[in-house]
Amino acid sequence: MRMGSRPLFVFAVLYVIFLYAPAMLLPLFSFNDATMIAFPLNGFTLRWYEGLLGNAQLMAAFKNSLVVALCAAAISTCIGICGAKAVTHRKLRGGKAAVGLIMLPLVVPSIVVGISLLMLARHVLDIELSLWTVGIGHVLLCVPFSMLVMMSRLEGFDRSLEEASLDLGQSRWGTFRRVTLPLALPGIVASFLLSFTVSLDEFVLAFFLAGNETTLPIYIFSQLRFPSRLPDVLALGSCILLGSCLLVLFAEWLRRRGIQSAFSRGI
Amino acid sequence: MVLELERPMISLRHVSRHYGPIRAVDDVTLDIAAGEFFSLLGPSGCGKTTLLRMLGGFDAPTFGEVFIDGKSMAGVPANRRPTNMVFQNYALFPHLSIRENVGYGLLNRKMTKAAVADRVAQALEMIRLGHLADRWPHQLSGGQRQRVALARALVCEPKVLLLDEPLGALDKKLRAEMQSELRRIQRAVGITFVLVTHDQEEALTLSDRIAIMSAGRPLQIGDPRSLYEAPENRAVAEFIGEMNFFRAEVQAVRPEGTSVRVDGLGDLTVATRGTVAAGSAVTLAMRPEKIVLSWERPPHTDGMIEGRVVSETYLGDRCQYGVAVANHAAPIRVVTQNNMPGAGRQQDRPVWLDYPREALLLLTM
Ligand SMILES: Nc1ncnc2c1ncn2[C@@H]1O[C@H](COP(=O)(O)OP(=O)(O)OP(=O)(O)O)[C@@H](O)[C@H]1O
Ligand SMILES: [Mg+2]
Numbered sequence: 250m251r252m253g254s255r256p257l258f259v260f261a262v263l264y265v266i267f268l269y270a271p272a273m274l275l276p277l278f279s280f281n282d283a284t285m286i287a288f289p290l291n292g293f294t295l296r297w298y299e300g301l302l303g304n305a306q307l308m309a310a311f312k313n314s315l316v317v318a319l320c321a322a323a324i325s326t327c328i329g330i331c332g333a334k335a336v337t338h339r340k341l342r343g344g345k346a347a348v349g350l351i352m353l354p355l356v357v358p359s360i361v362v363g364i365s366l367l368m369l370a371r372h373v374l375d376i377e378l379s380l381w382t383v384g385i386g387h388v389l390l391c392v393p394f395s396m397l398v399m400m401s402r403l404e405g406f407d408r409s410l411e412e413a414s415l416d417l418g419q420s421r422w423g424t425f426r427r428v429t430l431p432l433a434l435p436g437i438v439a440s441f442l443l444s445f446t447v448s449l450d451e452f453v454l455a456f457f458l459a460g461n462e463t464t465l466p467i468y469i470f471s472q473l474r475f476p477s478r479l480p481d482v483l484a485l486g487s488c489i490l491l492g493s494c495l496l497v498l499f500a501e502w503l504r505r506r507g508i509q510s511a512f513s514r515g516i
Numbered sequence: 517m518v519l520e521l522e523r524p525m526i527s528l529r530h531v532s533r534h535y536g537p538i539r540a541v542d543d544v545t546l547d548i549a550a551g552e553f554f555s556l557l558g559p560s561g562c563g564k565t566t567l568l569r570m571l572g573g574f575d576a577p578t579f580g581e582v583f584i585d586g587k588s589m590a591g592v593p594a595n596r597r598p599t600n601m602v603f604q605n606y607a608l609f610p611h612l613s614i615r616e617n618v619g620y621g622l623l624n625r626k627m628t629k630a631a632v633a634d635r636v637a638q639a640l641e642m643i644r645l646g647h648l649a650d651r652w653p654h655q656l657s658g659g660q661r662q663r664v665a666l667a668r669a670l671v672c673e674p675k676v677l678l679l680d681e682p683l684g685a686l687d688k689k690l691r692a693e694m695q696s697e698l699r700r701i702q703r704a705v706g707i708t709f710v711l712v713t714h715d716q717e718e719a720l721t722l723s724d725r726i727a728i729m730s731a732g733r734p735l736q737i738g739d740p741r742s743l744y745e746a747p748e749n750r751a752v753a754e755f756i757g758e759m760n761f762f763r764a765e766v767q768a769v770r771p772e773g774t775s776v777r778v779d780g781l782g783d784l785t786v787a788t789r790g791t792v793a794a795g796s797a798v799t800l801a802m803r804p805e806k807i808v809l810s811w812e813r814p815p816h817t818d819g820m821i822e823g824r825v826v827s828e829t830y831l832g833d834r835c836q837y838g839v840a841v842a843n844h845a846a847p848i849r850v851v852t853q854n855n856m857p858g859a860g861r862q863q864d865r866p867v868w869l870d871y872p873r874e875a876l877l878l879l880t881m
Binding site: 407409410412413414415416417418419420423425428430431 | 625844
């Protein structure tokens with residue numbers, strides 16, 4: 250290593266520690282046999298993890314979050330594909346303005362979106378708050394991410410492939426199904442995963458829009474008031490950490506395998 | 517060559533395509549016969565691709581009408597036209613194997629799986645790539661991809677095959693190979709080919725007829741020999757091959773020919789072409805290889821031009837000389853075969869140029 254880069258190296262190491270050390274405390278204390286979060290450690294235990302499985306409320310919240318995230322990711326990805334296909338088509342007028350409007354939820358504070366959606370639901374449309382309202386809020390939030398991912402994917406690929414498909418006798422729909430979709434698949438997977446994670450840990454909108462059934466972030470927040478429940482939350486956090494690591498690895502594996510071999514057979 | 521155009525495969529009637537103020541294709545009317553190898557030749561931006569895309573159904577004329585096999589193509593989308601296209605960048609589907617690429621056009625046909633497999637195998641055999649059927653497009657060389665694109669289009673048995681500079685991305689040797697391959701396949705299947713190219717050699721060697729395009733219009737349509745030997749105007753003469761041009765003034769128009777006074781050549785009588793009137797300014801054109809160059813003073817120099825070599829360009833099998841003559845601004849270009857002794861390094865030597873009178877072409881435009 251050159252001498253000049255030494256301070257930078259130290260900075261980089263410190264930065265990585267700063268980023269990941271707090272997260273590493275989570276699994277560490279989740280195996281610690283004590284309710285108090287403090288050093289020295291008290292001994293190894295799995296009882297917090299067992300407690301997780303026994304905690305019906307927590308499992309319900311977790312299930313709610315999964316369902317909402319899966320639905321929101323699926324819906325926003327579909328909208329993202331169609332929207333991106335439309336705005337990357339060269340004939341569309343006002344495409345730029347449409348993109349701007351769709352991207353707005355990225356910059357508008359979610360608290361504003363949350364309040365306005367709450368007002369809309371309760372006072373204008375008069376519908377009960379439920380997981381549905383949370384899901385709708387999350388779709389609104391996830392569509393910009395899906396659009397961004399799908400637009401960059403569709404802009405990158407060659408129009409003449411679609412023309413060739415038309416030329417070879419396929420209808421517009423057949424072309425979309427046999428050429429556009431398979432080629433956009435890596436983008437679709439990326440958009441789905443991104444939307445899924447955005448929805449899974451979203452707090453503000455869920456807080457405003459949830460009815461009796463809570464999602465995981467809200468449940469966790471409500472548990473922080475009880476010190477005795479803290480180790481449960483730690484165990485849960487560790488599981489989520491592991492889950493998201495696996496998700497990222499899976500996404501990367503998919504990307505590396507690429508579209509070439511993975512998805513051609515069934516098409 | 518006389519072509520039977522009683523019932524043309526393709527008819528364009530006053531076809532125009534405007535992009536805002538740009539007239540990419542400007543009032544084109546032409547017929548292409550069934551089974552013909554027809555080329556659109558012209559410089560970049562003259563509207564060749566636009567014209568081809570209107571035949572394929574990817575673009576619609578602003579004015580005018582396209583007929584294919586007697587039917588109007590107005591409102592008929594690409595997937596319902598009896599045409600197939602070979603794209604300039606090949607446009608092979610990267611997520612499908614070579615076999616699946618070639619079979620793509622048969623997916624919607626009412627054919628048994630076995631019949632499709634048969635047709636695909638036949639097509640791959642025709643382009644001699646049967647052994648690569650299970651590879652992916654990115655694993656093929658440029659020339660092989662080109663052939664796959666060709667097979668993929670031909671397997672659909674179109675009435676018209678459209679090719680947009682299909683050989684543009686290949687190196688010279690491979691291109692020559694692919695040209696003879698194209699010609700062989702076209703003869704074998706008997707399909708009408710419409711080829712877009714800006715390579716005049718390619719157009720000359722492959723085509724039955726060529727349309728020379730400029731600024732959205734065909735300047736002249738004809739078979740390769742007549743285009744080369746008898747261009748109708750200066751633009752065509754300039755575009756195809758090399759040409760010497762001489763300014764001239766018409767002295768008189770007689771039944772046996774037109775008398776002209778030519779800068780650098782003197783008074784001559786040449787065959788009348790087009791409408792000329794005494795006193796008008798015209799251009800005479802002559803191909804460099806029609807001129808006979810003598811290094812020694814010939815016994816009779818009547819009708820010859822005396823000049824001095826000012827430049828020479830070695831071309832391998834040929835040499836091109838620039839010969840300065842009195843009363844003519846630009847040096848006259850002369851091409852000789854490199855089979856004569858004494859050729860080479862002849863700068864500044866006096867030479868005598870002779871030419872057959874019929875090599876001089878009268879151009880009015
Ligand atoms: N979609 C378009 N919008 C605006 N102008 C266009 C469009 N497509 C083509 N043109 C214009 O039309 C003219 C003809 O284009 P075209 O692509 O047919 O040329 P070409 O003869 O195929 O040239 P090349 O040999 O470079 O491929 C050009 O001036 C081009 O700029
Ligand atoms: Mg072109």
